[in-house]
Amino acid sequence: xALHTIASQPTQLVHRTTLSNGIxxxxxxxxxxxxxxxxxxxxxxxxxxxxxxxxxxxxxxxVLTKGTKTLSSLEIAEQVESVGASLGTDATTDYFLLSLKxxxxxxxxxxxxxxxxxxxxxFPQQELELERRLTLQAIRSQQEQPFTVxxxxxxxxxYGDHPYALSGLGTEATVSQLSQTDLLDYHQTFFRPxxxxxxxxxxxxxxxxxxxxxxxxGNWQSPDQPLPILKAxxxxxNPVSKTTAQETQQSILMLGYLAPAVITPLQSxxxxxxxxxxxxxxxxxxxLLNIYLGNGLSSRLFVELREKRGxxxxxxxxxxTRLDTAQFVAYMGTAAENTAIGLAGLQSExxxxxxxxxxxxxxxxxxxxxxxxxxxGKQTNxxxxxxxxxxxxxxLGIEFDQTFQKQIxxxxxxxxxxxxxxxxxxPYISVVGPAGAVSKLN
Amino acid sequence: xxxxxxxxxxxxxxxxxxxxxxxxxxxxTPAMPVAAVDVWVKAGSVLETDAWSGMAHFLEHMIFKGxxxxxxxxxxxxxEHRGGVTNAATSYDYAHYFIATAxxxxxxxxxxxxxxLLNAAIPDxxxxxxRDVVLEELRQSYDNPDCxxxxxxxxxxxxxxxxxxxxxxxxxxxxxxSPDEMRAFHRTYYQPENLTVVVVGDVSQDAAxxxxxxxxxxxxxxxxxxxxxxxxxxxxxxxxxxxxxMPRIEQARLMMAWLGPGMDSSVQSLDEQLNAAYGLDLLSxxxxxxxxxxxxxxxxEQRNLVQAISSGFSVQRESGLFxxxxxxxxxxxxxxxxxxxxxxxELASVPISEAELSRCKRLLCNDYAFSTExxxxxxxxxxxxxxxxxxxxxxxxxxRVQAIQPExxxxxxxxxxxxxxYAVTVVKPM
Numbered sequence: 001x002a003l004h005t006i007a008s009q010p011t012q013l014v015h016r017t018t019l020s021n022g023i024x025x026x027x028x029x030x031x032x033x034x035x036x037x038x039x040x041x042x043x044x045x046x047x048x049x050x051x052x053x054x055x056x057x058x059x060x061x062x063v064l065t066k067g068t069k070t071l072s073s074l075e076i077a078e079q080v081e082s083v084g085a086s087l088g089t090d091a092t093t094d095y096f097l098l099s100l101k102x103x104x105x106x107x108x109x110x111x112x113x114x115x116x117x118x119x120x121x122x123f124p125q126q127e128l129e130l131e132r133r134l135t136l137q138a139i140r141s142q143q144e145q146p147f148t149v150x151x152x153x154x155x156x157x158x159y160g161d162h163p164y165a166l167s168g169l170g171t172e173a174t175v176s177q178l179s180q181t182d183l184l185d186y187h188q189t190f191f192r193p194x195x196x197x198x199x200x201x202x203x204x205x206x207x208x209x210x211x212x213x214x215x216x217x218g219n220w221q222s223p224d225q226p227l228p229i230l231k232a233x234x235x236x237x238n239p240v241s242k243t244t245a246q247e248t249q250q251s252i253l254m255l256g257y258l259a260p261a262v263i264t265p266l267q268s269x270x271x272x273x274x275x276x277x278x279x280x281x282x283x284x285x286x287x288l289l290n291i292y293l294g295n296g297l298s299s300r301l302f303v304e305l306r307e308k309r310g311x312x313x314x315x316x317x318x319x320x321t322r323l324d325t326a327q328f329v330a331y332m333g334t335a336a337e338n339t340a341i342g343l344a345g346l347q348s349e350x351x352x353x354x355x356x357x358x359x360x361x362x363x364x365x366x367x368x369x370x371x372x373x374x375x376x377g378k379q380t381n382x383x384x385x386x387x388x389x390x391x392x393x394x395x396l397g398i399e400f401d402q403t404f405q406k407q408i409x410x411x412x413x414x415x416x417x418x419x420x421x422x423x424x425x426x427p428y429i430s431v432v433g434p435a436g437a438v439s440k441l442n
Numbered sequence: 443x444x445x446x447x448x449x450x451x452x453x454x455x456x457x458x459x460x461x462x463x464x465x466x467x468x469x470x471t472p473a474m475p476v477a478a479v480d481v482w483v484k485a486g487s488v489l490e491t492d493a494w495s496g497m498a499h500f501l502e503h504m505i506f507k508g509x510x511x512x513x514x515x516x517x518x519x520x521x522e523h524r525g526g527v528t529n530a531a532t533s534y535d536y537a538h539y540f541i542a543t544a545x546x547x548x549x550x551x552x553x554x555x556x557x558x559l560l561n562a563a564i565p566d567x568x569x570x571x572x573r574d575v576v577l578e579e580l581r582q583s584y585d586n587p588d589c590x591x592x593x594x595x596x597x598x599x600x601x602x603x604x605x606x607x608x609x610x611x612x613x614x615x616x617x618x619x620s621p622d623e624m625r626a627f628h629r630t631y632y633q634p635e636n637l638t639v640v641v642v643g644d645v646s647q648d649a650a651x652x653x654x655x656x657x658x659x660x661x662x663x664x665x666x667x668x669x670x671x672x673x674x675x676x677x678x679x680x681x682x683x684x685x686x687x688m689p690r691i692e693q694a695r696l697m698m699a700w701l702g703p704g705m706d707s708s709v710q711s712l713d714e715q716l717n718a719a720y721g722l723d724l725l726s727x728x729x730x731x732x733x734x735x736x737x738x739x740x741x742x743e744q745r746n747l748v749q750a751i752s753s754g755f756s757v758q759r760e761s762g763l764f765x766x767x768x769x770x771x772x773x774x775x776x777x778x779x780x781x782x783x784x785x786x787x788e789l790a791s792v793p794i795s796e797a798e799l800s801r802c803k804r805l806l807c808n809d810y811a812f813s814t815e816x817x818x819x820x821x822x823x824x825x826x827x828x829x830x831x832x833x834x835x836x837x838x839x840x841x842r843v844q845a846i847q848p849e850x851x852x853x854x855x856x857x858x859x860x861x862x863x864y865a866v867t868v869v870k871p872m
Contacts, residue, residue: 084804084808101812134742141749297515
C-alpha cells in the first residue's frame with residue numbers, strides 16, 4: 001500500500017494576550033457554529049497537595065460552584081441551566097479546570113458567573129459536608145470496577161509518596177479531615193490572575209473576547225506573596241509486582257513503566273521565566289511508540305493479542321502527559337485461565353520494541369496514525385479550547401501544537417528503538433483477578 | 443400539541459435513493475478538511491430468534507475479518523495508517539460502521555469498508571477465534587454491576603420482545619452457532635434496502651454520490667435465515683420487581699423503567715409518536731438533568747438520599763424506554779422509590795411552571811446544537827434517525843420541543859409514567 005505523510009493541518013490561528021494582571025487569554029475564532037466554549041485553567045491540582053490533604057483539589061472542584069459571596073448553590077445552578085449552558089469544574093493532577101459552553105448570545109453572562117465563582121467562592125459548610133460525604137462514597141465505589149482496582153494498585157506502587165500515587169479523590173482518611181479553612185487557604189493560594197489561563201474557542205472575535213474578559217476579570221489583583229514553590233517528593237524506580245485477588249470473571253493485567261515528564265524539569269521554580277519550555281526530547285517518541293503499540297484496531301497489541309490469539313476484548317496502552325514523571329502503561333482484560341499467557345504476551349510485545357527496529361513502513365504508518373488522530377481530536381470548540389489552554393498551562397506554549405507534529409514527523413527508527421530501550425526496561429506489574437489465577441503468579 | 447404547525451428548519455443534507463435501493467445521505471461541511479462516513483444497517487439484534495441471540499453483534503465483529511479479497515485486519519490498517527479512525531456498534535434496531543478521516547483519504551478507504559460490509563467472508567477459523575473475543579467482552583460486562591443490573595431490568599420490562607435480550611447473547615447461544623448460519627444472517631440482512639450510507643464532511647455531493655455508487659454495488663446473493671416471530675408484549679399492569687444481591691459493590695442501585703412510545707405504531711401517527719417521545723425526553727430533563735432538576739435537587743442536594751440520580755428516554759423503533767436510576771444506600775431504597783413515585787403522580791396532576799418548562803426546552807435545544815458540531819456527530823444523528831424513523835425528522839427536533847405545552851406533559855406523565863405500573867430492579871450489596 002502507498003504510504004505517505006499526512007499533509008500537516010493548517011495552523012489554527014490562536015490569539016494570545018496577557019492582561020495587565022497576568023491572566024493569559026487565548027482565543028481561537030471559529031465561526032462554524034453558534035457556540036462558544038471556554039476553559040479556565042489554574043496551575044493547581046493534586047500534584048500540589050500535601051500528603052495529609054490528598055483530595056483537596058477535587059473537593060474544591062465539587063464545592064466551588066455551590067456558593068459565592070452573592071449567590072447560593074441554587075442561584076448559581078439556575079443561572080447556568082436557565083440558559084441551557086454547561087458549566088463544570090474538574091481537578092486533575094496538573095491543573096484545575098472550569099469549563100463552560102454556551103450559545104454565543106449567552107457567553108457574556110456565563111463569563112461573569114465564572115468570574116464570580118473563581119474570585120469569590122465561599123465553600124459553604126453545609127455544601128462542603130454534602131460533597132465530602134459523596135466523595136467518601138465515590139472513593140469506596142472505586143472498588144467496584146476491576147480496572148480501577150488494578151490501576152490504583154499500579155499507581156501506588158509506581159509513585160510511592162508522590163501525589164500521583166493516588167486517584168484525585170484522595171483517601172477516606174484525608175478527605176474526612178479536610179476543613180473549610182483548608183479549602184479557603186488553597187483558594188487564596190492558587191486562584192489568582194497570574195496563575196490563570198483562559199482559552200476560548202467559538203463564534204467570537206479575539207478582540208471582543210479579550211475585552212469581555214478584561215471587563216470581568218481585569219480588576220482582579222494577585223496577592224503580594226509569590227506562588228508557592230512546589231516540593232513534590234522524587235519518584236524513585238523500584239519495579240515491583242502486586243496482585244489482588246477477587247472473584248471476577250476476568251483478570252485485569254497491567255504493565256507500567258516510569259516515563260519522562262512532558263517537560264525536562266527546570267532548576268528554577270517559575271514557569272514564566274523560561275516560557276515556553278521545550279518538551280522533553282523523548283516525549284514525542286514515546287507517544288509514537290505508544291500509539292504504535294496500543295492505540296486502535298491496527299495496533300500491535302490489538303492485532304497480536306486480540307485478532308490473532310483471541311485473548312482479550314479490551315487491550316490497549318497509554319502514555320500520560322505529566323509535569324512530573326509520567327507512566328507508560330499497557331493493559332488488558334482476559335479470562336482467568338489466560339492470566340499468565342496474557343501477561344507474557346503483553347511483556348513480549350513491549351520487549352520487542354527495544355529488540356526489533358520498526359520497519360520504515362511501520363514507522364510511517366504510526367506517524368500517519370498519530371498525526372491523523374491528533375487532527376481529528378481538535379474538531380469541537382471544547383476540544384480546541386482544551387488543547388491550546390492545556391499546552392499553555394503546562395508551560396509548553398501554544399506553539400507546541402505545531403512543534404509536536406513536526407517532532408513526530410521527524411522521528412527515526414533508530415530513535416524509536418533507543419527510546420524503547422531507555423524506558424521500557426523492567427515493568428511494574430499489577431494484576432487483579434480470581435485467587436486461583438493470581439496466586440500462581442507469585 | 444399535535445396540531446401545531448411546525449416551521450422546521452430545512453433539512454441541511456440531501457437524501458438519495460440509488461437504483462439498487464440503497465439510501466445515501468450527504469452533507470457538505472467545508473469548515474474542516476475532514477470527512478465522516480457512517481454506514482447504518484437494519485440488522486440489529488431484534489431480528490434474531492432466541493436461539494440466535496448475539497448473532498447481530500458477533501457478525502459486526504466478523505465483518506472486520508475481511509472478504510475473499512481483503513485479509514483480516516487489512517481494513518483497519520488501511521484506515522488507521524492514513525490517520526483515520528474506524529469503529530462499529532450494534533444495538534437492537536441497527537448495526538453501524540464508522541470511518542472518520544482527512545477528506546482526501548475517503549476515496550481510498552471507503553472501497554474497503556464497502557467490500558467488507560457487502561461481501562463478508564466470515565472465515566471458519568476466524569469465527570472460532572473471534573468468538574473468544576466476544577466471550578471476553580461478555581465477561582467484562584458481567585464484571586460491571588451496572589451492566590448486569592440494566593440487563594435484568596430490560597428482561598423485566600420486555601418479557602417477550604427481543605429488546606429484553608442481551609445484545610451480546612450469552613455463552614450458550616454463541617457456542618451453538620456456526621459460520622454458515624452467520625453467513626445466512628449476513629446475506630439476508632446486509633442488502634441495499636437495509637443500508638443507509640451517510641457521508642458528511644468536506645466532500646461535494648457529486649463526489650460523495652459517485653463514490654458510494656461505485657463502491658456499494660456488489661451485494662452478496664440473497665439468502666434467508668430463521669425469522670423471529672413477534673409475540674404480543676403484555677403491558678405492565680403492576681409493579682414488576684427484581685432484587686439482586688451482588689458481591690463487591692459499595693452501594694445499592696435503584697433502576698426503574700416504563701414503556702414509552704415507539705416509532706412504528708399502527709394506532710398513533712408519526713407526529714403523535716415523535717411529540718410523545720420528545721415530551722418524555724423533556725420530562726427526563728425536568729426530573730434529573732442538572733442541579734435544579736426536581737429529583738437531583740430534592741434527593742441529592744436537599745435530602746442527601748442519593749449519591750447520584752439520572753433519567754433518560756431512549757427512542758427505539760418498536761418501543762421506547764423511560765428510565766430513572768439512582769445510586770444510594772441500601773437503607774434508603776424504599777424511601778427513595780416512594781418519593782419518586784409520588785413526584786411522578788405530581789407531574790400528572792400539577793402543570794409545570796413556564797420558567798421550568800423554558801429551562802428544559804433551552805437545555806434540550808442547546809444539547810442538540812452542542813451535539814451537531816462535527817461531521818461525525820451529524821453523520822451519526824442522520825443515520826440513527828434513518829434506522830428509527832426517517833432522517834428528515836432530525837431537524838424538526840427543536841421546533842417540536844419548543845411546541846410542548848404544560849398540559850402535554852401532564853397528559854404524557856399520566857399516560858406513560860404510572861407510579862403503579864412499572865418495572866424495577868433493586869441491587870443490594872451482598
